[in-house]
Amino acid sequence: MNITLQKSKIAKQSSVQITGSKSESNRLLLLQALYPEFELKNVSNSDDSHLMTKALNSTSNIIDIHHAGTAMRFLTAYFSIQEGREVILTGSQRMKERPIKILVEALQDLGADITYQANEGFPPIRIKGKKLTKHQVSLKANVSSQYISALLLIASKLENGLELTLEGNITSVPYINMTLSLLNETGLETSFVENTITVKPHVKSLEPKTLVVESDWSSASYYFSIVALSDIGTEITLTSYKENSLQGDSVLVEIYKHFGVATKFESNTIVLTKKNQNLEPKAFNLVNAPDIAQTIAVTCFALGISCDLTGLHTLKIKETDRLVALKTEIEKLGGEVNITDESLHLSASKIIKESVSIATYNDHRMAMAFAPLALKVPVIIEDSGVVSKSYPTFWDDLKSIGFEITQ
Structure with a gap:
């Protein structure tokens, strides 16, 4: 089933319970x-x-x-x-x-x-x-x-x-x-x-x-992206997370500081707050956290900033070849992407085409990584049910914080 995410504005404060890793x-x-x-x-x-x-x-x-x-x-x-x-x-x-x-x-x-x-x-x-x-x-x-x-x-x-x-x-x-x-x-x-x-x-x-089981940091990545694309002062609370996490994707806390997102640990929750706007070009080696590459690439594209992502050689053997998929879909939206077998370079672009239909390639992370774009323009997500692979309640949770979604 294809869904349309209308251009949305989320609540100033909201909270989401995320399933175990x-x-x-x-x-x-x-x-x-x-x-x-x-x-x-x-x-x-x-x-x-x-x-x-x-x-x-x-x-x-x-x-x-x-x-x-x-x-x-x-x-x-x-x-x-x-x-x-x-x-x-x-x-x-x-x-x-x-x-x-x-x-x-x-x-x-x-x-x-x-x-x-x-x-x-x-x-x-x-x-x-x-x-x-x-x-x-x-x-x-x-x-x-x-x-x-x-x-x-x-x-x-x-x-x-x-x-x-x-x-x-x-x-x-x-x-x-x-x-x-x-x-x-x-x-x-x-x-x-x-x-x-x-x-x-x-x-x-x-x-x-x-x-x-601690909640899934890969699933949390989409909320880091949402906060990065939101107004200063926007706050989302996520449950249940540990400061001394075993999950490599908990590096999100450090990476998204570069996008103006602060993370505060309170008992078993994290509170994400948009503190400032940082539009400098980004460079990250994601060899220890390749599953968040799609989220970061879309965040950079949505903010109109360049990025170099390296350490991505395992992305070619995932649900799809994620490097090729990212290049294809971002370029449909008006971006410019160059890839090698282990890296992705995104050139800054001020234009995001509206109502583009994003192919998901049987890959849950393609669907979820592109969803935050709806804070900038309407976007269509093909085969939206693919998110059930890792996060079955994703679309309902987005609605709960203010996203407008129609079939």
Whole structure:
């Protein structure tokens, strides 16, 4: 369904409750499947987390995770250690184009029985679960941190634990640290020294406990953008967030200072306030937080300022090639964008074309990143339901703070 966001003006003060982090939820859901003795609260209501839960509880031998890339990686590792279980793990057409060879080869090196069902290096894959006794493996570290996290999440259930050596520059370190912190929080032993990560074996039960998932910082990014595009004094309160967050995207607090947005932590909330207007050109290396690149690019375009975004090499293997998608859609709006395999340069433009129809490419972040533009001009968002992948109540929440949205 396409929707039209009329040119809007939001309330001077408003608040939004955001669902739990998809990244944290999916890690903890897998750990809970391995160690059922702990309880989870504030789990993400995203499609990806629903698909993760459904797959972990399924008794079928065909598991279809649709567009959920995190679930594909994590479940590849999970099912490889489910002794006596055989599954075919598949997904959408786009998922069948997203590489998984590096992870599969690492699991095979540990002894896993995984074979490709169509194209070498890509889903669907057949996994015959078995006991894995090998404990040393090396992995290229510059492609996707989810490959690393997938191995770490099952590591404690390997008979001899895991010693993982990372080769080359490590991508998205905060996501690796998130995984290790969650392992530690559940009671598992880990270490990360230089380029080697070690997880001790723990095949018994863990102490029962309740873990509360922090709300999603990637979802918060759209409100940082909204405040940046609003009048000075505009204030939005978001729940529930921690100052010492495990999520790499919490770097938003520092980045959006450059757009005049101040962030104040109050108990379990953050209060975003537009303090001043800063229209200087921007340059950010987002290697540790690539998921907020789309939000930042649109913020810069809407404010008519230039930006250089680097560290974006993983964006080509997301739900779509996000660099190409950003270039295409911003140029439809009248902007000028140049991209390489790992960077995006936006030239300042004072013109924003009205009522342009934004294609979303089955990518939730394309839909949400472009929504704040409605504070400047009317904009049409195609296939608006795609937001359910990570933030199902997004459009309702925008309406609650003053956005005018029609079908």
